[in-house]
Amino acid sequence: MTITQDNRWVDEQGRGVDPFSLPTFADLVFPILHGPYGEDGTIQGLLELLRLPYVGCGVTASAVCMDKVLQKNVCQSYSIPLVPYFWFTRREWDHDQEQVLKSLSQKFPSTNFPLFVKPANQGSSVGITKAHNQVELISGIETALIRDTKVVVEIAVSDVREIECAVLDPNDSPQASVLGEIIPDREFYDYSAKYADSQSQAIIPAQLSKKLTEQIQSVAIKAFRVLDCYGLARLDFLVNGATSEFYLNEVNTMPGFTPISMYPKLWEATGLAYSDLLDRLIELAFARFREKSALNLIH
Structure with missing residues (x-):
């Protein structure tokens, strides 16, 4: 269907x-x-x-993870590493554009360019732009506001490496896959790179130290739990190639399942075949349904 x-x-x-x-x-x-x-x-x-x-994932996790502002606010409260960010609404922008820009300049001095500008509620990198100066920042904000009523602005990580981790199983006992690295064929991994014919590469497993790999997997599991995810999610991280500092970028509650999608590839590299992955996801869905069906939800 x-x-x-x-x-x-x-x-x-x-x-x-x-x-x-x-x-x-x-x-x-x-x-x-x-x-x-x-x-x-x-x-x-x-x-x-x-x-x-x-x-x-259920209603709550799906809604919170779709909204980049809510997702970041929850993760920040649990000390999950995030890049510095600032958000505002369409009403604030329309009411006093100068004040929003002033607040942005206080949060991100001119030396902090480039910045990423994102609509808060979009997936697949839709509506995201990379601003290298004030003019591009304003243009990026206008582009984002076409897609949503909330905008998130973030610092672009230097010498960035884009790392992905697949998580599977119930919220109380999630498992993390091996890590994968996306090497985009353009400035960042945008919609075209994800879905159109591109030369972006996926390296599985990602060439990271054992310590850094385990740290990222641990944070992926922690974020999966605090965001109340269930069944599956793909967690995307940004790693500073020079310092090895890493940040949670996004949590995707329904990652792609196309032939080029990372989620099934990561589990296959971990030792779980595609057919077995599907069987496990179906088992989890029925298990949750049985558990909820046993509850008395009548008021």
């Missing part, structure tokens, strides 16, 4: 389907959907109302 860009639900023949009829023919849903209304808790909430088992 597919949800089109104009919000129509269709089957493999392109025929319209009523989403509320799902329980009549589906035993379980694997919601491989990205971006707003896909991995932000919306679909997950619908499936909860329909009392259908589904793969992946």
